[in-house]
Amino acid sequence: MSAQNRAGVPPQETGGTTAANDVAVAADPAVTPGGAGAPDGGAAADFGHSESRGDARPVSFARRVAQQPTAKLGFLLTGLVLLVALLGPFVVPAWTGYGPNSFAGKPFQPGVFGTDNLGRDVLSRFLEGGWRLLLYSALATVLGVGIGAVLGMLAAFRRGWLDAVIMRSGDVLLAIPQLVFALLAITVLGPQGWVLVLVIGITHAPRVARVIRSATAGVVAEDYVLASQMYAVPQWKILGRDVVPNIMGPLMVEVGLRLTYSIGAVASLSFLGLGMQPPTPDWGLMINENRIALSLQPWGVLLPVIAIAVLTVGTNLLADAVATASAGRVRTIAKKGA
Numbered sequence: 001m002s003a004q005n006r007a008g009v010p011p012q013e014t015g016g017t018t019a020a021n022d023v024a025v026a027a028d029p030a031v032t033p034g035g036a037g038a039p040d041g042g043a044a045a046d047f048g049h050s051e052s053r054g055d056a057r058p059v060s061f062a063r064r065v066a067q068q069p070t071a072k073l074g075f076l077l078t079g080l081v082l083l084v085a086l087l088g089p090f091v092v093p094a095w096t097g098y099g100p101n102s103f104a105g106k107p108f109q110p111g112v113f114g115t116d117n118l119g120r121d122v123l124s125r126f127l128e129g130g131w132r133l134l135l136y137s138a139l140a141t142v143l144g145v146g147i148g149a150v151l152g153m154l155a156a157f158r159r160g161w162l163d164a165v166i167m168r169s170g171d172v173l174l175a176i177p178q179l180v181f182a183l184l185a186i187t188v189l190g191p192q193g194w195v196l197v198l199v200i201g202i203t204h205a206p207r208v209a210r211v212i213r214s215a216t217a218g219v220v221a222e223d224y225v226l227a228s229q230m231y232a233v234p235q236w237k238i239l240g241r242d243v244v245p246n247i248m249g250p251l252m253v254e255v256g257l258r259l260t261y262s263i264g265a266v267a268s269l270s271f272l273g274l275g276m277q278p279p280t281p282d283w284g285l286m287i288n289e290n291r292i293a294l295s296l297q298p299w300g301v302l303l304p305v306i307a308i309a310v311l312t313v314g315t316n317l318l319a320d321a322v323a324t325a326s327a328g329r330v331r332t333i334a335k336k337g338a
Helices: 002-009 018-027 047-054 056-066 069-091 122-128 130-158 160-174 178-189 191-222 223-230 235-244 248-271 284-291 299-337
Strands: none
Touching: 056 069, 056 299, 069 122, 069 130, 069 299, 122 130, 122 284, 122 299, 130 160, 130 191, 130 235, 130 248, 130 284, 160 191, 178 191, 178 248, 191 235, 191 248, 223 235, 235 248, 248 284, 248 299, 284 299
């Protein structure tokens, strides 16, 4: 039986030789035993695209992540903090009776959670202060992973001088401690939310680029990518159809890890006075403001510390679950290839 019949693609649709089609069929992991072929317009143009078109792979990967024991606990912890941070501003002051900057009584007054060093209600400020941490952490993660993923794919795909420039520039940035870089940027631009996002995102980018470059280098060496290049498929299509679906595992792991680091970085910079400024309710800022009276009124420090710790542990567990599921997926593909 010819290679064209095995793939379900008639010779007139590909315009290639039998040998070329043999390379394509052998290299394309999405070819099923039943022989579902590529649509009109060329089989080579759709190499690897059949993996991303079907719903089976994304659904099975998400299900594999959900089946991990750490994922269940991670979802629970992260969801609990998200619930408090996102719904908290809507129940203040209706539930607590005070706004986040309202004076509720004397400083360090006892109560359910008491008052802070200026007599403001601790619970109201806690419920109001979480969404900024989540927002800035998420934006910094998206920025850092987005820039790093694009640079990593370009470096692995184009190689040559572009690869050297991207990687060496990342090495220079990695040589600067994150806190020192943040101090310089915030001193010049001022302590603002978008500066936090920009600084943390930029420091994430070279680390993500290294991981994605390594993952992409293994994909671009596959035969189905080489066949797509041989048929003059546009580079952006090769990256979108062949490369991105096959590096989603490492990419999702990086998203989880960078989100965890972003949460810690935003909270740390706010604690040092380089993030949110008074009287803005913020968890990192609450720790800094109330640490001087920890023995008199511990809740002003304990509430944000517990929330940040639970959120960090939850995102870490989710990242571990994604990493485990990704490793299982790689082993499955390797067994099928063998």
